[in-house]
Amino acid sequence: MFNSLHCSPSYWKCWKGGVVAKEMVRGTTENGYSCLRVFSYMFETVNVGSSYCLMVNENSHRFMYYFLAFGACIKGFAHMKKVIAVDGTHLHGKYEGMLLSAVVQDTENHVYPIDFCVVDKENDASWTFFFEKLKEIVVDEPNLCFISDRHKSIANGIVNVYNHTHYEYCMRHLDENLCVNHHCGDYLYLYYNAAEAYSLEEFDNHFSRIQEQMPRCSRLP
Incomplete structure (x- = not known):
């Protein structure tokens, strides 16, 4: 604005101008809903x-x-x-x-x-x-x-x-729950080993270690 028109409008005026310009090009929000x-x-x-x-x-x-x-x-x-x-x-x-x-x-x-x-x-x-x-x-x-x-x-x-x-449940969200609410970040590798197991036998082996290291977390619903 300063280089082209040699004026220094406030941030609010620039933002409002952008809103008006977008509505001129794309239409208003209300118009968008009416065209559904x-x-x-x-x-x-x-x-x-x-x-x-x-x-x-x-x-x-x-x-x-x-x-x-x-x-x-x-x-x-x-x-x-x-x-x-x-x-x-x-x-x-x-x-x-x-x-x-x-x-x-x-x-x-x-x-x-x-x-x-x-x-x-x-x-x-x-x-x-x-x-x-x-x-x-x-x-x-x-x-x-x-x-x-x-x-x-x-x-x-x-x-x-x-x-x-x-x-x-998503693995990442369970990961966050274990870290934030149960402070088990040091044993997350055990959780991921169990979550990524491809057989029931492999899962049971990893889960038994979770029960040893994180007994309270292994009983979560």
């Missing part, structure tokens, strides 16, 4: 086999949840590992909210997305909605496994929707 139905129609038309669902409040008719899955991702899931990682991340915008997602890995361990869902916050209702829509794409079967952090609403959502799948 049109966007969904065009999205499904261009991406054949895709799935989407827009849920609004019955009384206020305001946005609640938006679920989206590309047709190519739905078809490709048949060739992926049947271990699904689910998680949520915060959205930084005018209305905030959460972005829920489910991903898997291919045979070369590349991350492969399945679907996305924008919700107001992580609770039982939003995660149950997410898994209900996911179940239309990913069939409930014993050979399927979900991986997540220890958020209770994720566990509740899986229990409410999927009856035959397995559900386990």
Whole structure:
């Protein structure tokens, strides 16, 4: 601004100008929400086999949840590992909210997305909605496994929707729990040896050492 216009506006004025410029190019947040139905129609038309669902409040008719899955991702899931990682991340915008997602890995361990869902916050209702829509794409079967952090609403959502799948906690989040809450950082190598075991016999051998070195942690639910 100083080099081009020879003026020195305040930081607040520069930030506000950036907001106005983005709205001129991309449109306002409210306009984006109002275009969701049109966007969904065009999205499904261009991406054949895709799935989407827009849920609004019955009384206020305001946005609640938006679920989206590309047709190519739905078809490709048949060739992926049947271990699904689910998680949520915060959205930084005018209305905030959460972005829920489910991903898997291919045979070369590349991350492969399945679907996305924008919700107001992580609770039982939003995660149950997410898994209900996911179940239309990913069939409930014993050979399927979900991986997540220890958020209770994720566990509740899986229990409410999927009856035959397995559900386990993420190794990294259990790692953090052992370090932060139980101060077992010196023995984490024992935990990883057990977690990465490929046979029940190998796991039992490593877990017996965990019971010796970390008896209290070995009894955690």
